[in-house]
Amino acid sequence: MSNTMKKVTITDVARHAGVSIKSVSRVINDEPSVRPALKAKVDQAVAELGYRPNFAARALAAGRSFFLGVLFDNPSASYTLQVINGAYAACRAAGYQLVIENIDAAARDVSAQMEDILHSSRLDGMIVTPPACDSEAVLTALETKGLPYVLLAPGHEEPGASSVASNDAAGVFELVRHLWGLGHRRFGLINGPATHGASHWRREAFLNALAERGADPATVVMADGEFNFSSGIGAGLHILRQTPRPTAIFAQNDDMAAGVFAAAAQLGIKIPDDLSVVGFDDSWIAKSVWPELTTSRQPIWEMTEAAVQLLLNRRKGEKGGNQMFECTLVARGSTAPPRG
Amino acid sequence: MSNTMKKVTITDVARHAGVSIKSVSRVINDEPSVRPALKAKVDQAVAELGYRPNFAARALAAGRSFFLGVLFDNPSASYTLQVINGAYAACRAAGYQLVIENIDAAARDVSAQMEDILHSSRLDGMIVTPPACDSEAVLTALETKGLPYVLLAPGHEEPGASSVASNDAAGVFELVRHLWGLGHRRFGLINGPATHGASHWRREAFLNALAERGADPATVVMADGEFNFSSGIGAGLHILRQTPRPTAIFAQNDDMAAGVFAAAAQLGIKIPDDLSVVGFDDSWIAKSVWPELTTSRQPIWEMTEAAVQLLLNRRKGEKGGNQMFECTLVARGSTAPPRG
DNA sequence: ATATACCCCGACAGCGGTGTCAGGCTGAGA
DNA sequence: TCTCAGCCTGACACCGCTGTCGGGGTATAT
Numbered sequence: 001m002s003n004t005m006k007k008v009t010i011t012d013v014a015r016h017a018g019v020s021i022k023s024v025s026r027v028i029n030d031e032p033s034v035r036p037a038l039k040a041k042v043d044q045a046v047a048e049l050g051y052r053p054n055f056a057a058r059a060l061a062a063g064r065s066f067f068l069g070v071l072f073d074n075p076s077a078s079y080t081l082q083v084i085n086g087a088y089a090a091c092r093a094a095g096y097q098l099v100i101e102n103i104d105a106a107a108r109d110v111s112a113q114m115e116d117i118l119h120s121s122r123l124d125g126m127i128v129t130p131p132a133c134d135s136e137a138v139l140t141a142l143e144t145k146g147l148p149y150v151l152l153a154p155g156h157e158e159p160g161a162s163s164v165a166s167n168d169a170a171g172v173f174e175l176v177r178h179l180w181g182l183g184h185r186r187f188g189l190i191n192g193p194a195t196h197g198a199s200h201w202r203r204e205a206f207l208n209a210l211a212e213r214g215a216d217p218a219t220v221v222m223a224d225g226e227f228n229f230s231s232g233i234g235a236g237l238h239i240l241r242q243t244p245r246p247t248a249i250f251a252q253n254d255d256m257a258a259g260v261f262a263a264a265a266q267l268g269i270k271i272p273d274d275l276s277v278v279g280f281d282d283s284w285i286a287k288s289v290w291p292e293l294t295t296s297r298q299p300i301w302e303m304t305e306a307a308v309q310l311l312l313n314r315r316k317g318e319k320g321g322n323q324m325f326e327c328t329l330v331a332r333g334s335t336a337p338p339r340g
Numbered sequence: 341m342s343n344t345m346k347k348v349t350i351t352d353v354a355r356h357a358g359v360s361i362k363s364v365s366r367v368i369n370d371e372p373s374v375r376p377a378l379k380a381k382v383d384q385a386v387a388e389l390g391y392r393p394n395f396a397a398r399a400l401a402a403g404r405s406f407f408l409g410v411l412f413d414n415p416s417a418s419y420t421l422q423v424i425n426g427a428y429a430a431c432r433a434a435g436y437q438l439v440i441e442n443i444d445a446a447a448r449d450v451s452a453q454m455e456d457i458l459h460s461s462r463l464d465g466m467i468v469t470p471p472a473c474d475s476e477a478v479l480t481a482l483e484t485k486g487l488p489y490v491l492l493a494p495g496h497e498e499p500g501a502s503s504v505a506s507n508d509a510a511g512v513f514e515l516v517r518h519l520w521g522l523g524h525r526r527f528g529l530i531n532g533p534a535t536h537g538a539s540h541w542r543r544e545a546f547l548n549a550l551a552e553r554g555a556d557p558a559t560v561v562m563a564d565g566e567f568n569f570s571s572g573i574g575a576g577l578h579i580l581r582q583t584p585r586p587t588a589i590f591a592q593n594d595d596m597a598a599g600v601f602a603a604a605a606q607l608g609i610k611i612p613d614d615l616s617v618v619g620f621d622d623s624w625i626a627k628s629v630w631p632e633l634t635t636s637r638q639p640i641w642e643m644t645e646a647a648v649q650l651l652l653n654r655r656k657g658e659k660g661g662n663q664m665f666e667c668t669l670v671a672r673g674s675t676a677p678p679r680g
Numbered sequence: 681a682t683a684t685a686c687c688c689c690g691a692c693a694g695c696g697g698t699g700t701c702a703g704g705c706t707g708a709g710a
Numbered sequence: 711t712c713t714c715a716g717c718c719t720g721a722c723a724c725c726g727c728t729g730t731c732g733g734g735g736t737a738t739a740t
Contacts, residue, residue, distance in 0.1 A: 347726095349725095349726060350726065350727060351727095361727080361728095362727095362728080362729090365727065365728060365729095366728095369728085393726085393727075394725085396725085396726080396727095397725070397726035397727040397728090398727055398728075399727090400725090400726080400727075400728090401726075401727040401728040401729080402727075402728055402729085403728090
């Protein structure tokens with residue numbers, strides 16, 4: 001093991017193994033056509049010396065940085081952190097480093113921000129999270145810079161772009177099946193902001209699923225939110241003051257669903273006795289309310305790992321693809337049969 | 341501006357400005373003894389060519405990486421993200437990159453994990469967040485590697501180490517003053533885990549503040565939590581079932597305070613009418629409950645920025661220091677005079 | 681005008697790897 | 711046994727920037 005502190009370089013390894021530095025380099029990089037015997041010698045020397053390649057030197061010589069970036073726009077705590085964790089794990093496993101980048105896609109100077117980010121940190125690739133992945137300016141910047149990127153849950157079909165998405169529609173269908181099965185017939189729906197693609201397709205999926213069961217979509221009480229807690233309160237209050245009051249509310253993400261809890265508390269409405277609530281994402285907040293929130297789990301971790309893989313594969317010349325992940329129903333305490 | 345795409349190197353700038361590359365380097369690095377006229381020429385050339393120094397080359401030549409790490413152990417969403425954001429901003433401002441590192445300080449192989457992290461990513465410094473900052477193994481690894489580090493809210497006095505802390509005691513005193521002023525006399529206290537230094541001193545501060553006002557600390561109903569939501573529920577239930585029931589509960593962080601909300605809801609206890617609740621940190625969850633949580637704001641952003649500065653200054657040979665930040669009371673809807 | 685410091689600036693050698701390319705070794709075919 | 715691919719391996723330049731150090735310029739004193 002590495003008793004040796006202080007920088008061991010490739011030259012040391014080469015000398016120790018009695019081969020050339022280039023050969024060591026080949027072994028390190030898993031290049032083809034390296035005879036097993038050579039590889040063994042080198043591997044042993046590496047182990048004995050505790051050698052670790054120097055990032056900077058590799059980056060400089062190879063012209064790549066071994067850095068992958070994740071671009072965030074809306075730092076919604078739970079979602080963001082899940083993405084970070086997933087990407088982090090995948091990166092480390094691949095010998096890459098993860099760097100976080102933030103922009104404000106709503107601002108006027110998006111292009112300048114992107115220019116700045118892309119220029120200053122020489123990334124090998126970038127994962128673009130919603131809603132940045134739907135920003136024209138962001139994609140253009142990426143494109144002109146020629147940086148490989150993969151879109152996470154993009155709201156639109158980008159011709160040649162790689163993407164990783166979740167089957168939200170199926171997830172929503174499950175949710176509806178669940179609620180319908182419990183006996184609910186009067187529904188409330190809280191949409192997300194129009195800038196997020198998810199807002200559209202989750203709404204469509206919800207209304208379609210209802211229609212499929214013979215319900216009249218026109219009876220659904222809708223309200224708009226911002227994918228955050230406080231907007232959920234407002235939307236929740238709006239919906240819960242309708243007559244007849246819905247017995248179940250679908251909030252398009254967990255944060256807004258939590259807001260509905262607050263709204264219900266204010267109005268003295270008990271969950272799940274008087275009202276069932278479902279969210280979407282199964283983010284951290286879903287288990288931070290009481291009763292815990294029934295929701296549809298989006299496999300964010302897996303999706304992010306896939307995104308990293310896509311990025312790495314593109315380096316090897318492979319074409320990017322479009323992967324789809326399934327959402328799964330997570331039934332918790334916030335849903336129950338309607339009373340009466 | 342930079343119409344020019346494709347790598348502009350320091351050589352290009354030097355040629356364009358009619359100076360040597362070393363002079364450009366000097367200007368870039370703000371080295372002393374550079375005549376204004378020279379600096380002006382270089383700056384102009386840099387601007388005209390849209391030059392950005394290459395990270396890898398700088399890192400390789402200078403023997404530093406321009407990377408700062410933040411070490412996390414307990415990915416408590418809100419806290420973690422606030423730290424990341426603060427550190428991110430400070431890093432970018434200083435021309436550094438931020439890399440996130442996770443470990444499991446409770447695991448047996450902490451040393452191996454640290455070894456791995458420290459070896460593979462050649463950081464220039466590291467910010468160590470709680471509770472990792474109190475892990476013997478972590479600090480030892482840092483020390484033997486000789487990597488500059490700064491402790492964020494450490495639970496103990498580490499002789500030569502730099503640290504940034506918040507004045508939790510004062511924050512807790514404020515909280516007590518607030519509750520006492522409202523008329524509360526029977527209190528509940530939810531502690532954090534023993535591995536966190538904060539658990540100890542927040543408890544002491546709370547009991548002292550009460551004693552100072554003539555209350556008998558022995559009447560305080562205590563329960564232990566884990567600094568997370570669900571443990572807050574359990575602790576809350578425990579406390580709220582006591583007779584006589586406390587009229588106010590201090591949970592040592594916001595997550596557990598939110599748990600108390602859930603516990604109260606289960607027992608049909610109304611906040612703030614029947615029970616006042618206060619937390620600590622003013623993290624994201626404080627505004628994700630209803631009524632919003634009265635808490636003590638810990639200036640995490642500022643603290644993190646300070647930590648980065650400390651790290652950067654140490655590079656310049658300055659000695660590290662120990663900075664202290666004040667906590668401020670944030671009165672929201674979860675506190676009110678006790679009923680009756 | 682000349683000497684004496686002092687202050688700037690430039691030439692050059694690496695930092696630690698990787699890409700290129702030529703040469704050596706291997707095994708198959710004659 | 712000799713020839714000729716074909717597969718491995720090694721020598722070397724170079725990626726873009728910074729540290730060192732010596733030379734030249736500038737200002738001040740004489």
